[in-house]
Structures are given as C-alpha cells and as structure tokens.
Amino acid sequence: MDELSIKIVMLLFPGIITTIFLDKFTEHKPWGNYIYSLLIIFYGILAYFTLQLIQLFSQFLHVGIDNWKEYKVVFLNSWQFVYNVSQKNEIPYSEIMWAGVVALINAMLLCRLEKTEVLSRFLQKCGITDKYGSYSVFVLMSKKYEGNYIDALFYSKNLMYRGIIDSINEKENEYELILRNVTLYRIEDSGNLKPISEMDHVCLACSYKDLILQSPNRPPSS
Structure with a gap:
C-alpha cells in the first residue's frame, strides 16, 4: 500500500x-x-x-x-x-x-x-411519504408488536407459534424471528387450534411465502 x-x-x-x-x-x-x-x-x-x-x-x-x-x-x-x-x-x-x-x-x-x-x-405525519423506510411489511408488523404476543402461522405445515417477539432479523428473501413464552399449536382441518407444546424460546427462519403473521384473535365485540 x-x-x-x-x-x-x-x-x-x-x-x-x-x-x-x-x-x-x-x-x-x-x-x-x-x-x-x-x-x-x-x-x-x-x-x-x-x-x-x-x-x-x-x-x-x-x-x-x-x-x-x-x-x-x-x-x-x-x-x-x-x-x-x-x-x-x-x-x-x-x-x-x-x-x-x-x-x-x-x-x-x-x-x-x-x-x-x-x-x-x-x-408520514407530514404526508410526505407513506413508505416506512426500507422495511418489509413483515419487519414493520414485527416492530409494531415487539414485546407483545403475535401469531406466526405456517399453513403448509398446519402449525402456529404464539409468543412474544424478542428479536427480528431480515435477510434477502428470508425472515428470522425469535419468540419467547411460546405455545405451539396444530391447525386442525376444522380450523381450530390444538396446543402441542410450550417452550421458553424458539427461533424461526423461513421465506416470506411460507409465513403469515397476525395479531392474536380478539374476542368478538358484543
């Protein structure tokens, strides 16, 4: 040099x-x-x-x-x-x-x-843009519910993980999520959830097309 x-x-x-x-x-x-x-x-x-x-x-x-x-x-x-x-x-x-x-x-x-x-x-408040930085919608939703419970559904495997978001990471075409206080459910043909096991932590790594994130279901309003 x-x-x-x-x-x-x-x-x-x-x-x-x-x-x-x-x-x-x-x-x-x-x-x-x-x-x-x-x-x-x-x-x-x-x-x-x-x-x-x-x-x-x-x-x-x-x-x-x-x-x-x-x-x-x-x-x-x-x-x-x-x-x-x-x-x-x-x-x-x-x-x-x-x-x-x-x-x-x-x-x-x-x-x-x-x-x-x-x-x-x-x-966003000023109406300059609707884009939320360079995040994907998966990361955006994960950040919104960070520290709260969220459901991670894998319909191809009939499984759902419900836990508190601990950490997130995004790679190209891949999403990584660490949950704590996790309950694993099996999605039955009827659509009902059957608890399978509970765990302290779980690390999920998958492509976006295999995953659906949603907030836990709220009871219907009377």
Whole structure:
C-alpha cells in the first residue's frame, strides 16, 4: 500500500466506524459496494463537520461574543490535508482520532433514531411519504408488536407459534424471528387450534411465502 492509499484510508477511518456500526446494528436491505463506499464518505464528512462545529463552539466560548469579530477562527487541519492529500504533508492523527470518537457517537445517535423511527413517523405525519423506510411489511408488523404476543402461522405445515417477539432479523428473501413464552399449536382441518407444546424460546427462519403473521384473535365485540 503506497503513501497516498494510507492517507485516504486514515481520512476515511471515521466514516468506516459509523458505516460498520450502522450495518451491524440496524435493520436494512444489504448494501452493495457502491452504496457502502458512498456511506463511508458521507459519514466521514459528517464526523469532521461535527468536530469542526464543536471546535468553533469551543473557540467562541473561549473568546467571547465581544471579541469574536476580531478573532481569527482556527479550522481543522484535516480540510487542508484533504485539499493537498497527494502532497507530502503530515497526517492530522489527533483530529482523525477525535473524528473517530465523534463518528461513534454519531453512529449511536443514528441507530437510536432508526430504532425510535422518529423520522419515518414525522414524514408520514407530514404526508410526505407513506413508505416506512426500507422495511418489509413483515419487519414493520414485527416492530409494531415487539414485546407483545403475535401469531406466526405456517399453513403448509398446519402449525402456529404464539409468543412474544424478542428479536427480528431480515435477510434477502428470508425472515428470522425469535419468540419467547411460546405455545405451539396444530391447525386442525376444522380450523381450530390444538396446543402441542410450550417452550421458553424458539427461533424461526423461513421465506416470506411460507409465513403469515397476525395479531392474536380478539374476542368478538358484543
């Protein structure tokens, strides 16, 4: 690896941290190499930009509002380093390290934002979109009933699992679901459910076409 490649990898380090973190801890469709590269660059810029804002705010607090107009603002060395990356100049290790810390914090905040679905709900409330992120309807329903009972039906096998959703995962054309406090039922020809067994946990992995998710039946209203 030549010197230029090392410099580029070092600069992209904060973006790599955020992208790997989000890839590991958020539900999303698989990212191709092109999308992965774009996200690394975007989250890297976001980390340096956030670090720059923190530095400017620190300078403002140090100088004060009265002296701010005459103060010569100090910018990150990283911007100049990027501009002259092909030349021989010193790598700003300290800034890259702090940008890495900021990138990790950004990743946790973005992960929290994804989990709480604040952005999706806000856009839906504003009537901007009806789409709920990149989730399939299976994941969407699972997230809605997470922590509550749900029925997972396999009509091809005449089986139904009723349990509390503990964890979900989505792969391409495959859905994984972990349930706890599970009761397994056999679906009889009459449509009635016959309890077969109970278990603490069960992990289900299947293709979408083999599974139906539904909330447990409510008693008919009088």
